[in-house]
Amino acid sequence: MMQKLTNRSFIASDKKMTFRERIYLPAVLSGMAITLRHFFKKKVTISYPEQIREFSKVYRGQHVLKRDEQGRERCTACGLCAVACPAEAITMVAAERKPGEEHLYREEKYAKVYEINMLRCIFCGDCEEACPKEAIFLTDRIVEAKYKRMPFVYGKDLLVEPADPHKRVDISARQTSEVLKFKNDDRYAHNR
Ligand code: SF4
Ligand code: SF4
Numbered sequence: 001m002m003q004k005l006t007n008r009s010f011i012a013s014d015k016k017m018t019f020r021e022r023i024y025l026p027a028v029l030s031g032m033a034i035t036l037r038h039f040f041k042k043k044v045t046i047s048y049p050e051q052i053r054e055f056s057k058v059y060r061g062q063h064v065l066k067r068d069e070q071g072r073e074r075c076t077a078c079g080l081c082a083v084a085c086p087a088e089a090i091t092m093v094a095a096e097r098k099p100g101e102e103h104l105y106r107e108e109k110y111a112k113v114y115e116i117n118m119l120r121c122i123f124c125g126d127c128e129e130a131c132p133k134e135a136i137f138l139t140d141r142i143v144e145a146k147y148k149r150m151p152f153v154y155g156k157d158l159l160v161e162p163a164d165p166h167k168r169v170d171i172s173a174r175q176t177s178e179v180l181k182f183k184n185d186d187r188y189a190h191n192r
Contacts, residue, residue: 060138074135077111084130089120
C-alpha cells in the first residue's frame with residue numbers, strides 16, 4: 001500500500017458534475033464572498049518604497065568595515081570572518097603595512113583587498129561575531145537591487161567607512177541592550 005506523506009493529497013476522480021457544479025454560479029459567488037471579506041480586512045501589505053516598515057533592532061544589512069578613533073582601518077586581514085562565513089562570501093588579500101602607513105592601518109597587517117559577494121551572503125552575522133578586532137559590523141543599510149551580478153561583489157571602496165569623522169557609519173542603533181543580550185558575548189559585557 002502506498003504511504004501518504006500528508007493529508008493534503010486527494011484521489012482525482014472523473015465523476016459526473018452535479019447541477020450545482022455545472023452552473024458554476026455558487027462557486028463564483030463563494031469566491032467573490034471570500035474576496036470581499038479580505039477587501040475589508042486590515043491591509044497587511046504596504047506601498048514600498050514610498051512606505052518603509054520599521055526595521056527590527058537586530059536587522060542585519062550591508063556590512064561596514066570600521067575605522068578606529070584616529071581614522072585607521074581596524075581590519076588586520078586575519079581571515080577569521082572568512083573562515084566563519086558559511087556562505088564563503090568573503091575573500092581578502094593581506095599585505096604588510098609599510099613605514100609611513102601607520103596613519104592608515106592600525107596594525108602591521110591589513111587587508112589590501114577585501115571583498116564580500118552580496119549574492120552569496122545570507123546576512124547571518126557570523127563574520128561580525130568572529131571578528132576579534134571589532135572591524136566588521138552589519139548595519140541597517142539595505143543592499144541595493146541591481147540588474148547585473150558583478151556590482152554585487154563589494155570591495156573596500158564600498159565596505160570601508162569614510163575617514164571623515166562626520167561621515168562615519170553609525171552602528172550604535174544595532175548595538176542596543178537587546179542586541180548585546182542576544183549576542184550574549186563577554187566581549188560586550190562592559191557595555192551592559
Ligand atoms: S553575514 Fe554571514 S554570510 Fe554574510 S559575509 Fe558575514 S558570515 Fe558570510
Ligand atoms: S574583518 Fe575582522 S575577522 Fe575579518 S579579517 Fe578583518 S580583523 Fe579579521
